[in-house]
Amino acid sequence: MTDATEHNSGMPKALGHIRVLDLSRVLAGPWCSQNLADLGADVIKIERPGCGDDTRAWGPPYARDAAGVDTSEAAYYLAANRGKRSVTVDIASAEGQALLRELVRHCDVVLENYKVGQLKRYGLDYDSLKAIKPDLVYCSVTGFGQDGPYAHRAGYDFLIQGMGGLMSVTGERDDLPGGGPQKVGVALTDLMTGMYATIAVMAALTHRDRTGSGQYIDMALLDVQVAMLANVGSNYLNSGKPPKRWGNAHPNIVPYQTFACSDGYIIVATGNDGQYQKFVEAGGRPELAGDPRFATNPLRVQHRDTLVPLLAAMVLTRSRDHWIAELEAVGVPCGPINDVGEVYQDPQVLARGLVVELPHPSAGTVKLVRNPMRLSATPALADLAPPLLGQHTEEVLGQLLGHSATDVAALRAKGVL
Structure with missing residues (x-):
């Protein structure tokens, strides 16, 4: 010492x-x-x-x-x-x-x-x-x-x-x-x-x-x-298949990605089936919750190329602030994509x-x-x-x-x- x-x-x-x-x-x-x-x-x-x-x-x-x-x-x-x-x-x-x-x-x-x-x-x-x-x-x-x-x-x-x-x-x-x-x-x-x-x-x-x-x-x-590489490396070690790029999507969870709103972008991160159901109900598309192709996360991953365009069209009809307010009210994780200037004006960052x-x-x-x-x-x-x-x-x-x-x-x- x-x-x-x-x-x-x-x-x-x-x-x-x-x-x-x-x-x-x-x-x-x-x-x-x-x-x-x-x-x-x-x-x-x-x-x-x-x-x-x-x-x-x-x-x-x-x-x-x-x-x-x-x-x-x-x-x-x-x-x-x-x-x-x-x-x-x-x-x-x-x-x-x-x-x-x-x-x-x-x-x-x-x-x-x-x-x-x-x-x-x-x-x-x-x-x-x-x-x-x-x-x-x-x-x-x-x-x-x-x-x-x-x-x-x-x-x-x-x-x-x-x-x-x-x-x-x-x-x-x-x-x-x-x-x-x-x-x-x-x-x-x-x-x-x-x-x-x-x-x-x-x-x-x-x-x-x-x-x-x-x-x-x-x-x-x-x-x-x-x-x-964390879970990405573990995925390869346990499957033998090299993971690929998914852009702003997730390889194992759907929907867990960015969506374009009428005036910007949001991130929607549904970590379970209940959150997914609340998401589509908030968007006025409850039938997407009852569709057997999308009932569980493994099924949504399997049918992502069918589901995601439907969700994208749904989100595009409303503004970013509207979606954030609606989804926060029902407990669906979501948020804006801030530039660095917006980060330093964020109320939580300031607090x-x-x-x-x-x-x-x-x-x-x-x-x-x-x-x-x-x-x-x-x-x-x-x-x-x-x-x-x-x-x-x-x-x-x-x-x-x-x-x-x-x-x-x-x-x-x-x-x-």
Whole structure:
């Protein structure tokens, strides 16, 4: 256990005793470390001098200052880096490597997403660092893992969505207009890898606290993508038949899809026969409930190509708001398809306070999405905006390692910082 300090809010922190040395960049690793920071860990983000995390340049859009002028902080970077302290270090230099080894002595966790074997050249791999700190938890995030024939390949979310089967079940049916593979609109595999890495790190810390032993965590995007196929993967393993794309429909439930209304779209998700009956009765088509072809979900799945056009014609006669009000009144799950602007105006989103505004050194304030983990005693709280590049270099090296301002200035003059 280290002497990690709690954040400034004064609230109790689940991970207030944990310090993380974050050598990761882009999304999967930073998503993990942002979770840890939200839960109270002191996350020290190591960045390249001069340019920093790749996502700092992934704009526009950028955060804007009070005058509406773009800052240098890309919105993409802001999404995954709140709650951290930024320190610039050139890890290719011997002095930079020495600094990181000093920092490891004060940290509980190292998180990195370099190519397999790359950090070994710098003496920053797990075997080298556990010699310095035997109870270290060290998490590596790569595209394909530390072994296997693809281990040395670079892995990107889009690529893994394709290789890992997600795109084979995402997109419109091949026999319909617009059919074909489609990626998910956010980097879902990166995000899920960050979530799995968060769980793995906390499990390893619990093990360390019980036994005194650290360990190595090997997280791979491809492994995560295969695992998160969930019921789709299970369907294949138990049938031998590769699942196909269903667009906005469901392979096992009918009706469970989008429908066009007179002025927009809704989702109708009937999870049982009773909900289906209430749906068609609300639409003035009770005979569709009594039709023996559609009496049960297995029969509706069997006859979907006959039933769905009938339902589509029924829904098209009325407005979106009318359908939502009617179906909510009789307990049929339904809802609108919101664009992102509508999401942030949704009454439930507003009531849950999912947007948080934090003070920022160059933008004045930045708006971020609140962490969805709700803990009653140790809440996940965002109290530090994503840092400017190198914002905390002097603070961390001085307070944590005892380096003087003169020492830091000399390292900066050499290009180490």
